[in-house]
Amino acid sequence: MAAVARAIETTPVDDARVARVLLGARTLGRSFREPAGPISELGDGAPGFLQIGRSATEIVVGFVGRPWPGGDPVDAVADAAGWRSFAATDAVKVALSIRCGAAAYGTLLVIETRIACGRDAAQPFERYWRLVRPGSDLVRRSLLRAIARQATEVNG
Numbered sequence: 001m002a003a004v005a006r007a008i009e010t011t012p013v014d015d016a017r018v019a020r021v022l023l024g025a026r027t028l029g030r031s032f033r034e035p036a037g038p039i040s041e042l043g044d045g046a047p048g049f050l051q052i053g054r055s056a057t058e059i060v061v062g063f064v065g066r067p068w069p070g071g072d073p074v075d076a077v078a079d080a081a082g083w084r085s086f087a088a089t090d091a092v093k094v095a096l097s098i099r100c101g102a103a104a105y106g107t108l109l110v111i112e113t114r115i116a117c118g119r120d121a122a123q124p125f126e127r128y129w130r131l132v133r134p135g136s137d138l139v140r141r142s143l144l145r146a147i148a149r150q151a152t153e154v155n156g
Helices: 002-010 017-026 080-085 122-155
Strands: 050-054 058-065 092-103 106-117
Touching: 002 058, 002 092, 002 106, 002 122, 017 122, 050 080, 058 080, 092 122, 106 122
Parallel strands: none
Antiparallel strands: 050 058, 058 092, 092 106
């Protein structure tokens, strides 16, 4: 389990190949010009994610914004405390958790996304989510595969 926990912390977003390609398409290539860091700091690599929690076996990154086309930017949330205190009225508040735990067969690696949608953001986000959910599923699987690959390479 230690190798998987380490991989959660250190795997670069660039190793999640499908995620990088889909994010590149979503950002019209802007994300390819940005330096990529570890998933533990960047989430899926989209701008605006920041680390909001961590333990020995889990990293949680968060995002606040209006990700749908035409959604005005939200003033940047600078840190975990700002993310926690943000009241999403016309925006969404996203938490992406990546964690591992012991299982009878080895180590279980889990990714979970939670979204709090402000009342004024519900309708535009619902339309947006219907469109991007299949790609979002692929992004999460890509992140998991990259972390598992890194853990396996480290463990041999």
